[in-house]
Amino acid sequence: MNRRKFIRLAGGGTIAAATAGTLAACGAVGSHYPAEAVEAWNGPVGENDARRRAVAYAITAPNPHNLQPWLVDLREQDVITLRTDPERVLPHTDPLGRQILIGHGAFLELLVMALAQQGVASDVLLWPQGELPTALKDWDNRPVARITLQPGGQPDPLFAQVLQRHTPKTDFDTTRPVAPALLAQLLNSAQAHTPLRVGGTVNADQLPALRTLCGESARVELLTPRTMMESIHLTRVGPAEILQHRDGISINSPFVRAVSALGLFDRSAPPAEGSAAYNNAMGRFEGHSRTAMGFVWITGPNTRTDQIHTGRLYVRQQLQATALGVGMHPMSQAVQEFAEMAPHFERVHQLVLGRRAPRSSEEATVQMFCRMGYPQGEVPATPRRPLARFVRT
Ligand SMILES: Cc1cc2nc3c(=O)[nH]c(=O)nc-3n(C[C@H](O)[C@H](O)[C@H](O)COP(=O)(O)O)c2cc1C
Secondary structure: OOOOEEEEOOOOOEEEEOOHHHHHHOOOOOOOOOHHHHHHHHOOOOOOOHHHHHHHHHOOOOOHHHOOOEEEEOOOOOEEEEEEOOOOOOOOOOOOOHHHHHHHHHHHHHHHHHHHHOOEEEEEEEOOOOOOOOOHHHOOOOOOEEEEEEEOOOOOHHHHHOOOOOOOOOOEOOOOOOOHHHHHHHHHHOOOOOOOEEEEEOOOOOHHHHHHHHHHHHHHHHHOHHHHHHHHHOEEEHHHHHHHHOOOEEEOOHHHHHHHHOOOOOOOOOOOOOOHHHHHHHHHHHHHHHOOOEEEEEEEOOOHHHHHHHHHHHHHHHHHHHHHOOEEEEOOHHHOOOHHHHHHHHHHHHHHHOOOOOOOOOOOEEEEEEEEEOEOOOOOOOOOOOHHHHEEO
């Protein structure tokens, strides 16, 4: 039997590809990530220091494009100083650094939870040397937070979910609606840091417009060359690249690995609309949008402190979703602050808040916008870099 598969190219042509031999040349066959790349999800191994153990949990925090932009300084006794890694920011899709700082909030929340689990309380001081400036290009080395360890610390029931939490970047099961009572449970469980607010919907009348917004805003990100290239530069295909970087957008599906191994995955230029690569990426976004069975969001003012608090709240909400067995997946395109996205930025504020998009950091901003639903299979853990890469001792 002829076992060849065919890859459809832009323009309608096909080539024979992805034979067993090609796949074998890619390394391991199958979509699982290499075990070493996801070892963080085993929790701290052989770490005795309470701070290092806490950091080992905190690096599993959700964060945009899985850049893992955290640096911790442990040189001062009983103190953890958290800074941003200046190499790990997203100037095109996150020009104000808002999403990167939400990722810092998520890290901080897990850090505090993991310390509390060990009987250590945290005194968190945000911005000990003042807030980071508005423009990413002006960011310097000032700390995001200084955490002073103290005796005490009450274990948090959500800690049990930390190593179980995975973002489902997959289509959801459209035969399983999300019950209004479950949404209510999820929203009620979130203790919002005032003035932040949580909201959401599973209402059939509201879903179509929100799904359309997801699809259309994703299209803008894909068709804007500099934002598309930002993702392409962070894409890791196949076991060797995934192991080398252990960050970014990891793709290990046999099809994409085969395309890449054949030299057909051009990473030097954004894919043209209608090309195989574009259709593949857009197809994923369309699947995610179409199968959104509900939406949840976090809104509020938009100071640097609000961004950190959003991250703390977001990760708690995702841990709660994990406990409830439902998937929560951010679709952030519409809330991104680059010029080409402005119409969708306006629309997401109209749909979620019923008001215009903010013109200042005091006005209500949609900070997180996530689809909800039930994943159709096991959600894989996403890679993390080794602990040592985050720690200055
Ligand atoms: C502020 C923020 C924005 C995010 N936006 C997106 C997004 O637009 N699309 C997406 O697939 N994941 C998004 N994510 C989820 C990350 O991709 C995910 O956390 C990261 O890949 C690590 O995977 P994990 O959460 O399973 O550990 C976002 C996460 C954060 C904190």
